[in-house]
Amino acid sequence: xxxxxxTILVVLLAMLVFAACLLxxxxxxxxxxxxxKDSTSTSSSTSSSSSSTDEATPTVAPPxxxxxxxxxxxxxxxxRTSLSQSDSTACAQLRALxxxxxxxxKKQPKQDAALCQLASRTVSSAAAELSEVACALDLQRELxxxxxxxxxxxxxxxxxxxxxSATSSATELLSAAKVLASSTSASASTSVDAIFxxxxxxxxxxxxxxxxxSGTDAELLAFLHSELAQSLFSASSSSAAELLPPADKxxxxxxxxxRSALTPTQAAPSSASLSNVAALLRAGASxxxxxxxxxxxxxxxxxxxxxxxxxxxxxxxxEQSYDVFCTARQITQWSLAKAVVVSAADSSLDxxxxxxxxxxxxxxxxxxxIPSVAQVMLVRAVDAQAQxxxxxxxxxxxxxxxxxxxxxxxxxxxxIYTLNMMVRPSSEEYLNVESVDLSIKVVTQLAAKDLSVSVxxxxxxxxxxxxxxxxxxxxxxxxxxxxVFNSLLVRVSVVDENSGRAASAEQVSVILQSVDHPxxxxxxAAQSETAGSxxxxxxxxxxxxxxxxLSGEFRCTLLVGGAYSKRxxxxxxxTVHITYPPKLHRQFNEQLVSSPRDEPLPEIVxxxxxxxxxxxxxxxxxxxxxxxxxxxxxxxxxxxxxxNLSNVPAGASFYAIGFQAVIGATMVLFMFYFLQLNMFQxxxxxxxxxxxxxxxxxxxxxxxxxxxxxxxxTKSD
Numbered sequence: 001x002x003x004x005x006x007t008i009l010v011v012l013l014a015m016l017v018f019a020a021c022l023l024x025x026x027x028x029x030x031x032x033x034x035x036x037k038d039s040t041s042t043s044s045s046t047s048s049s050s051s052s053t054d055e056a057t058p059t060v061a062p063p064x065x066x067x068x069x070x071x072x073x074x075x076x077x078x079x080r081t082s083l084s085q086s087d088s089t090a091c092a093q094l095r096a097l098x099x100x101x102x103x104x105x106k107k108q109p110k111q112d113a114a115l116c117q118l119a120s121r122t123v124s125s126a127a128a129e130l131s132e133v134a135c136a137l138d139l140q141r142e143l144x145x146x147x148x149x150x151x152x153x154x155x156x157x158x159x160x161x162x163x164x165s166a167t168s169s170a171t172e173l174l175s176a177a178k179v180l181a182s183s184t185s186a187s188a189s190t191s192v193d194a195i196f197x198x199x200x201x202x203x204x205x206x207x208x209x210x211x212x213x214s215g216t217d218a219e220l221l222a223f224l225h226s227e228l229a230q231s232l233f234s235a236s237s238s239s240a241a242e243l244l245p246p247a248d249k250x251x252x253x254x255x256x257x258x259r260s261a262l263t264p265t266q267a268a269p270s271s272a273s274l275s276n277v278a279a280l281l282r283a284g285a286s287x288x289x290x291x292x293x294x295x296x297x298x299x300x301x302x303x304x305x306x307x308x309x310x311x312x313x314x315x316x317x318x319e320q321s322y323d324v325f326c327t328a329r330q331i332t333q334w335s336l337a338k339a340v341v342v343s344a345a346d347s348s349l350d351x352x353x354x355x356x357x358x359x360x361x362x363x364x365x366x367x368x369x370i371p372s373v374a375q376v377m378l379v380r381a382v383d384a385q386a387q388x389x390x391x392x393x394x395x396x397x398x399x400x401x402x403x404x405x406x407x408x409x410x411x412x413x414x415x416i417y418t419l420n421m422m423v424r425p426s427s428e429e430y431l432n433v434e435s436v437d438l439s440i441k442v443v444t445q446l447a448a449k450d451l452s453v454s455v456x457x458x459x460x461x462x463x464x465x466x467x468x469x470x471x472x473x474x475x476x477x478x479x480x481x482x483x484v485f486n487s488l489l490v491r492v493s494v495v496d497e498n499s500g501r502a503a504s505a506e507q508v509s510v511i512l513q514s515v516d517h518p519x520x521x522x523x524x525a526a527q528s529e530t531a532g533s534x535x536x537x538x539x540x541x542x543x544x545x546x547x548x549x550l551s552g553e554f555r556c557t558l559l560v561g562g563a564y565s566k567r568x569x570x571x572x573x574x575t576v577h578i579t580y581p582p583k584l585h586r587q588f589n590e591q592l593v594s595s596p597r598d599e600p601l602p603e604i605v606x607x608x609x610x611x612x613x614x615x616x617x618x619x620x621x622x623x624x625x626x627x628x629x630x631x632x633x634x635x636x637x638x639x640x641x642x643x644n645l646s647n648v649p650a651g652a653s654f655y656a657i658g659f660q661a662v663i664g665a666t667m668v669l670f671m672f673y674f675l676q677l678n679m680f681q682x683x684x685x686x687x688x689x690x691x692x693x694x695x696x697x698x699x700x701x702x703x704x705x706x707x708x709x710x711x712x713x714t715k716s717d
Contacts, residue, residue, distance in 0.1 A: 066341050066367040067325070071313040072103050075321040079103075082318045083115075090122045091135035095322035097142060102329045116145040126154025134175040151179055170216040173198055177224055199224055213257035215279025221250045222286035251287035258284060259301060274312055278323035281305055285330040299337055299431045306331055306339035306365050332364040338429055341365050342421050342436045345402055350566060351414065351444040351498045357404040358440055360395060362423055369401050372426040376403040379420040379435070389417065407440075414444045414496075414503075414564035446505055446565045447497040448473055448558060453573065454489040455482050458539055461489065470573065477574035484549075484580050488512075488538040490525070494560055495532055502532025507561040507568075510536040512547075512554045512576065519547040540578055549584040553577055652703030659696035662689055 082088050082096035093115055122128050122136035133155055177195055202217045225247045258280045309328045315321045332338055345359035360376060363369045376397075381390040390410050395403035407417075417440045423433040455466040465486070468477040482488065490510050496503045508525040521543045525536035547554075554576045561568035614620075666689050673682040 066310060066343065066363060066365050067313050067328070071315075072325075075099055075315055075325055076103050078315070078318050078321055086114075089135070090119060090132050090139055092318055093118060094135045094139045094142070095318050095326075097139070098326050099318065099321045102326050112143055115139060116143055119143070119145065123150070124152050126152040128152075128155070130155065130172060130175040130179065134178040137178060155179065168198055170202060170214065170220045173202075174216060174220040174223060177220070196224070213253055215257075215276035215283070218254040218257055218283035219279045219286075222254065222283035225250060225287070247287065251284075254280060254283045254287055258305070274320060275323050277305065277308060278327040281327050282330060285334055288334055302331065302334070302337055302339050302431060306341075310365055328365055332366055332368070337431050339365055340370065340423060340425060340431050340433050341367075342423055342433055342438065344438045344440060347439065348441045348443050349407060349412075351408065351412075351442060351496075352566065354408065356408065358395075358407050358419070359398075360403040360405070360421065360438070362403065362425075370425055370427075370430060373397075373403070373423060374426040375422075375424045377422045377424075378405055379422050381407070381417055381419045383413075384416050407442075412442050414442050414562075416441055441564065443564050443566045444499075444503075445497040445567070446503055446560055446562055446569055447495050448492050448560050448569055448571055449495060451490070451492040451558065451571070451573070453477070453480070453491075453556070455480055455486050456489050458485055458487045458541060461487065461537075468574070473569075473571055476572060479574065480576045482540055482576055482578050484541050484544060484578075484584065486540055488536075488540070488556075488576065490536040490538070490558070491528075492525070492534050492558060492560075493532050494534060502530075503562070504532065505534070505560050505562040505565070507559065508534040508536070509559045510538060511557045511559065512538065512543075512578075513557065514547055514550065515553040515555060515575070517547070517550055517552070519550065521546050544580060544584065545588065547578075549580040549588050551578060551580045551585075652700055655696045655699035655703065659693065659700045662693040662696055665689055666693070 076099070079096040079099040082092050083100070088096075097115070116139075119136040119139040122132050123140070128136075133151065137151075173195055180195070199220055202213070202220065258277075306328070309324055309331070312320075312324050315324055341361075341363050343361050343363070345361050349358060350356045361367075361369065362373050362376060376395040378390065378393040378395065380388055380392075382388050389412055390407065393405060395405045398404050419438045419440055421433070421436050421438060423436075425432070449472060451470040453468050454464045457463040457465075466480055466482075468480065470477065480488075488510070492508070494503050494505045494508065495501060504527070508527075510523045510525060512521040512523075514520060521538060523536050523538045523543075525534040527533070528535050556573040556576055558571040558573055559568060560571075666686070669677075669682060669685055669689065673679075677685075
């Protein structure tokens with residue numbers, strides 16, 4: 001075949017197109033392989049970091065506020081109310097006591113006769129529930145009761161019974177473990193192995209799914225490992241140690257359950273989720289207290305759950321108070337890591353106070369200041385337009401152990417500023433805060449000057465009869481005269497008192513208040529084209545109705561306020577004598593007197609549709625008889641024409657009569673539909689009659705068909 005230049009050119013173009021099609025696919029494949037490789041390395045580094053006891057850099061900001069005084073006071077009130085109630089259970093009293101010891105500045109008395117008696121009665125009662133007995137034993141230990149009671153024999157018999165199967169809940173197991181730990185009876189040790197076996201099965205079930213480990217399950221495992229390790233292991237056989245997984249494996253299970261629990265940033269968590277997270281955190285604190293346990297909960301999650309508890313500070317009962325505040329206290333005392341809160345001591349910065357500084361407090365989530373902080377750094381400060389105004393400034397500590405920053409040196413304008421902070425505590429037991437934002441409101445004091453007021457003609461606003469000028473704030477004019485045909489034209493300049501620059505104000509109003517009457521006129525000033533300049537026009541005729549067209553002296557006052565003003569400005573300008581014609585006042589009073597608003601309204605009478613006229617009853621009955629007359633004539637004429645039952649099929653007379661009866665019943669149903677039934681009721685009854693009509697009719701017609709067929713066959717034979 002002869003090769004031409006055109007053929008070569010076509011082949012080259014085809015090769016280029018083919019290469020162009022392959023090139024994106026090749027590049028995409030390389031990128032895909034690279035991304036897979038990066039994700040693999042990232043996941044491996046994440047898993048390795050999650051298994052460590054702490055992370056260097058938390059990416060989640062710590063809680064931005066701590067418990068308010070009102071929330072703590074509310075929780076204390078709930079706890080004291082619960083303690084004062086004589087019918088409270090041992091568990092409720094135990095939670096209330098722990099809440100008070102957590103929140104109150106003074107610890108509650110170690111011995112309380114009433115609470116000790118309640119605990120003693122509960123422990124010695126064989127009818128008490130197992131959870132109440134466990135709470136009563138904890139109550140005796142916390143109160144240091146002088147004569148702790150022994151567990152009732154009935155309770156021990158319940159514990160020693162072979163009842164610890166897969167159906168036993170973690171709450172029952174936890175209560176049983178606490179009671180067995182407090183019992184010295186030899187018979188109690190027989191069920192220790194069963195409790196350990198059930199706890200091991202709970203952990204084994206959670207290995208397949210991290211969410212399967214509930215808060216109470218995790219608290220049970222932590223309790224068995226931390227508080228009962230010595231007493232139960234020594235009292236039971238050596239097989240108990242083999243049944244329960246090692247503490248480090250249980251701790252990892254608790255950490256996984258915490259990480260897969262509800263999202264801590266929910267605004268309004270349910271009480272069930274709050275209780276579950278609190279139990280998981282208490283379990284984490286118990287595991288973290290074990291020396292040989294690597295509790296793999298990152299600093300990110302500690303900050304997340306601290307924020308969760310702070311967000312749920314509004315509680316409504318003692319149980320929620322216990323879950324929120326006591327668990328939060330355990331986090332602040334966590335030996336693994338403690339969450340840090342960075343907050344502003346004052347959310348505003350006053351430009352008029354030259355000694356005003358930004359003050360930052362570094363504390364735990366209870367508001368208790370951290371004793372030693374290595375560095376508190378301002379990373380960046382930006383205004384509302386995201387423009388940077390300050391960066392990389394280290395804050396200095398003052399005598400009150402607050403950290404100060406002189407932000408006034410940058411001469412900031414009034415507005416909202418966002419400060420990005422970084423905190424590095426001196427002690428390794430506290431978490432580093434790499435990034436947290438604080439909002440600071442910079443305020444100033446507004447001032448008014450160069451005020452002028454003119455009495456002008458309302459028709460054209462040009463002819464001025466009087467004019468007064470007030471250059472400085474506080475000065476007043478003597479008196480002005482105005483009539484119904486005039487308007488007051490007020491001009492004023494608003495400036496920043498500190499810098500003297502023109503400022504904007506959200507509210508500039510002129511008030512005319514009658515000296516002799518409570519009526520007044522309020523007029524909002526509008527901003528003119530000049531920055532900081534405002535103009536208010538008070539039309540005395542259109543606003544006369546507001547003062548009832550009453551002549552007399554009126555005090556004129558200027559009000560100035562702003563979103564970033566430290567306080568509002570009130571300037572008493574002087575008095576204006578306004579004269580209204582008496583005729584306008586009389587007309588206004590006549591309108592008030594004749595107004596129907598002071599008189600009772602006419603009674604509302606609902607007009608229903610009048611019923612249509614109907615004929616007399618005799619005519620209705622006569623018409624009914626005329627309608628039914630043909631039916632009666634038919635029944636009377638049937639015997640005369642020789643009607644008989646000879647065509648009823650032999651052997652199927654029951655079905656034939658039944659078929660006719662169903663047809664008659666259908667006609668009766670239609671009559672009742674006409675009289676009283678509705679459509680749905682009629683269709684319901686008709687569906688039943690239709691089934692019966694089909695059954696009876698099919699049998700009757702089949703018998704009739706067979707009878708006719710037999711008669712034809714007989715005739716043919």
